[in-house]
Amino acid sequence: MNTYKIAVIPGDGIGLEVVPAAIDVLNKIAEIDGSFRFEWTYFPWGCDYYLEHGVMMPEDGIETLKKYDQIFLGAVGMPELVPDHISLWGLLIKIRREMKQSINVRPAKLLAGLESPLKNPQNFDITVVRENSEGEYSDSGGRIHSGSDEIAIQNAVFTRKGTERAMRYAFELAKNSKGHVTSATKSNGLTYSMPFWDEVFETVKVDYPEIKTVSNHIDALAAYMVMKPQELDVIVASNLFGDILTDLGGAIMGSIGIAPAANLNIEREYPSMFEPVHGSAPDIAGKGIANPIGQIWTGKMMLDFLGNHEAGSRLLNAIEKTLASGIKTGDIGGTSTLSEVKEAIIKNLI
Amino acid sequence: MNTYKIAVIPGDGIGLEVVPAAIDVLNKIAEIDGSFRFEWTYFPWGCDYYLEHGVMMPEDGIETLKKYDQIFLGAVGMPELVPDHISLWGLLIKIRREMKQSINVRPAKLLAGLESPLKNPQNFDITVVRENSEGEYSDSGGRIHSGSDEIAIQNAVFTRKGTERAMRYAFELAKNSKGHVTSATKSNGLTYSMPFWDEVFETVKVDYPEIKTVSNHIDALAAYMVMKPQELDVIVASNLFGDILTDLGGAIMGSIGIAPAANLNIEREYPSMFEPVHGSAPDIAGKGIANPIGQIWTGKMMLDFLGNHEAGSRLLNAIEKTLASGIKTGDIGGTSTLSEVKEAIIKNLI
Ligand SMILES: CC(C)[C@H](C(=O)O)[C@@H](O)C(=O)O
Numbered sequence: 001m002n003t004y005k006i007a008v009i010p011g012d013g014i015g016l017e018v019v020p021a022a023i024d025v026l027n028k029i030a031e032i033d034g035s036f037r038f039e040w041t042y043f044p045w046g047c048d049y050y051l052e053h054g055v056m057m058p059e060d061g062i063e064t065l066k067k068y069d070q071i072f073l074g075a076v077g078m079p080e081l082v083p084d085h086i087s088l089w090g091l092l093i094k095i096r097r098e099m100k101q102s103i104n105v106r107p108a109k110l111l112a113g114l115e116s117p118l119k120n121p122q123n124f125d126i127t128v129v130r131e132n133s134e135g136e137y138s139d140s141g142g143r144i145h146s147g148s149d150e151i152a153i154q155n156a157v158f159t160r161k162g163t164e165r166a167m168r169y170a171f172e173l174a175k176n177s178k179g180h181v182t183s184a185t186k187s188n189g190l191t192y193s194m195p196f197w198d199e200v201f202e203t204v205k206v207d208y209p210e211i212k213t214v215s216n217h218i219d220a221l222a223a224y225m226v227m228k229p230q231e232l233d234v235i236v237a238s239n240l241f242g243d244i245l246t247d248l249g250g251a252i253m254g255s256i257g258i259a260p261a262a263n264l265n266i267e268r269e270y271p272s273m274f275e276p277v278h279g280s281a282p283d284i285a286g287k288g289i290a291n292p293i294g295q296i297w298t299g300k301m302m303l304d305f306l307g308n309h310e311a312g313s314r315l316l317n318a319i320e321k322t323l324a325s326g327i328k329t330g331d332i333g334g335t336s337t338l339s340e341v342k343e344a345i346i347k348n349l350i
Numbered sequence: 351m352n353t354y355k356i357a358v359i360p361g362d363g364i365g366l367e368v369v370p371a372a373i374d375v376l377n378k379i380a381e382i383d384g385s386f387r388f389e390w391t392y393f394p395w396g397c398d399y400y401l402e403h404g405v406m407m408p409e410d411g412i413e414t415l416k417k418y419d420q421i422f423l424g425a426v427g428m429p430e431l432v433p434d435h436i437s438l439w440g441l442l443i444k445i446r447r448e449m450k451q452s453i454n455v456r457p458a459k460l461l462a463g464l465e466s467p468l469k470n471p472q473n474f475d476i477t478v479v480r481e482n483s484e485g486e487y488s489d490s491g492g493r494i495h496s497g498s499d500e501i502a503i504q505n506a507v508f509t510r511k512g513t514e515r516a517m518r519y520a521f522e523l524a525k526n527s528k529g530h531v532t533s534a535t536k537s538n539g540l541t542y543s544m545p546f547w548d549e550v551f552e553t554v555k556v557d558y559p560e561i562k563t564v565s566n567h568i569d570a571l572a573a574y575m576v577m578k579p580q581e582l583d584v585i586v587a588s589n590l591f592g593d594i595l596t597d598l599g600g601a602i603m604g605s606i607g608i609a610p611a612a613n614l615n616i617e618r619e620y621p622s623m624f625e626p627v628h629g630s631a632p633d634i635a636g637k638g639i640a641n642p643i644g645q646i647w648t649g650k651m652m653l654d655f656l657g658n659h660e661a662g663s664r665l666l667n668a669i670e671k672t673l674a675s676g677i678k679t680g681d682i683g684g685t686s687t688l689s690e691v692k693e694a695i696i697k698n699l700i
């Protein structure tokens with residue numbers, strides 16, 4: 001029997017509600033499967049912690065997390081009380097960086113029972129591989145002059161290593177999907193980073209002659225996701241472009257509250273972090289009405305990364321069955337509460 | 351009788367077809383209106399010109415264009431033969447920059463007769479004000495090291511002047527629309543440019559107490575455009591974010607082939623340039639099937655900028671009437687040719 005030691009960071013807002021729900025579901029699936037169990041250790045880090053201690057997590061937080069197999073995170077942010085650059089760069093982005101979770105994977109797939117805002121949403125099944133460690137999110141830049149002459153500069157830094165790693169991961173995924181990789185570029189407007197991105201893509205694709213490829217500018221690709229999502233398969237994108245495309249992915253699925261995500265250390269040197277696309281949604285927090293499916297589906301991604309594919313499929317089936325039966329939260333057109341959705345998913349596991 | 355001297359640059363691909371069609375329509379409307387006429391001067395600049403002369407436009411091209419009241423441009427690009435960074439930075443972006451067309455305005459509006467890919471597209475009417483002279487498109491950056499150590503750096507440069515100008519323009523527009531401005535930000539990820547952007551927005555909005563405002567992160571805002579476009583009014587965005595949002599605007603309208611745009615020198619020191627959102631579409635060029643509506647609607651924006659609002663409304667009505675009667679090109683679900691659409695619009699002007 002495998003025991004997975006998971007560090008749990010519910011974080012802020014609805015994270016505090018959806019994480020325990022997802023853990024109930026994951027415990028149940030472990031029980032059904034019988035070949036593994038979870039050992040959950042909670043860390044109360046986030047904005048409340050910050051308001052009390054002046055930091056988002058203790059100084060040795062990263063060292064502590066390294067002792068766990070994986071990290072299961074809810075959401076971070078309380079913009080009314082803690083500026084985003086403190087809460088996110090002090091916890092979420094800090095973990096992504098320091099744990100070298102350089103790949104972010106986010107599927108967008110139309111599940112039975114979900115109402116897409118698209119009129120004719122054919123059966124799309126997209127996986128966005130987002131570079132997660134550098135690029136536009138490089139925390140490099142500064143300001144000069146003041147008053148009406150003030151100038152702000154933001155530097156995007158792309159390394160061959162980081163760019164190539166994301167691309168190779170995308171090509172590997174495409175081997176097991178429809179065999180198609182789309183590269184998100186903007187080399188016609190961003191004349192240093194994106195021509196470099198394109199060059200690396202041209203080099204990497206040579207190693208995957210069986211995979212079909214295309215490069216699309218991010219503006220056109222965003223439109224494409226709305227017009228013809230069914231023609232897309234794996235997309236590889238920079239940190240910022242991946243961020244935008246995956247929220248769009250959530251939108252065409254019907255709700256950001258559905259979309260799962262994984263921040264992967266593909267070398268498995270440090271734990272990976274499983275964290276849904278949605279944020280802390282302070283406006284609906286504490287009311288028991290948040291959609292737990294993004295977090296639960298994120299649990300499926302953790303099962304897959306741990307090698308438990310059968311349990312992962314079982315979980316996704318239970319989610320679909322629940323949605324198809326009409327048990328859903330308000331954001332996706334239902335009237336059920338968070339815990340009703342969770343209970344239904346648990347029932348549908350069997 | 352006003353005579354407007356317009357420099358015409360059809361450019362490449364379908365630009366060569368849609369521009370003459372739009373000019374026929376604009377001449378007709380001038381004739382109907384009776385208070386103004388156009389004098390069109392063609393410039394054969396673009397990729398063919400480049401292949402012959404090694405430059406996209408003559409050295410004194412910018413000086414030449416300055417003699418005209420406005421510029422009417424089709425599309426630029428022939429990526430198979432001329433790299434984008436040459437064709438675009440040698441013509442399109444060069445004109446935007448050197449003519450100080452620092453504001454790009456692009457409406458997204460559901461016209462009668464258009465089929466949106468959205469299931470339930472309520473009557474949205476969005477205007478995106480895009481900063482058009484700096485930001486992420488700053489042509490500043492470089493590379494260091496080679497081989498597997500290579501690094502590319504792209505610098506985004508935001509000035510207070512440029513940022514504030516775009517925002518003030520957005521607020522002015524909002525006075526005549528629904529009184530709401532959304533600022534596209536990403537200050538939680540881009541920690542230098544976007545916090546600056548947010549600060550400028552906070553300062554500028556104080557001068558417009560009657561306008562409601564909100565800041566949305568670009569990822570959430572892209573999703574918003576798909577989920578609830580009817581709740582948006584004026585959006586102000588950086589160069590890159592505006593680029594992405596306006597293609598999305600085209601997508602939710604039903605086709606990029608519809609979307610109009612204006613590159614404005616709001617100080618009226620140099621000519622402005624009217625150029626639709628779509629590109630040169632080499633795959634369908636020369637077949638007489640391109641959608642001329644993006645270019646024709648762009649003509650309406652030129653009429654408005656020249657102060658001919660009545661003629662502008664008449665033109666938009668004729669477009670809507672034509673679409674509603676089912677006369678449309680293939681990209682928006684019809685079977686008509688470019689010239690059939692043009693003729694129908696001309697008929698519907700009267
Ligand atoms: C062609 C390209 C450089 C251009 C841009 O990004 O500005 C286009 O996408 C547009 O939106 O006008």
Ligand SMILES: CC(C)[C@H](C(=O)O)[C@@H](O)C(=O)O
Nearest residue numbers: 088093243277279538539569
């Ligand atoms: C909260 C924010 C910094 C984050 C990001 O942009 O990476 C979020 O949007 C996401 O996609 O995980």
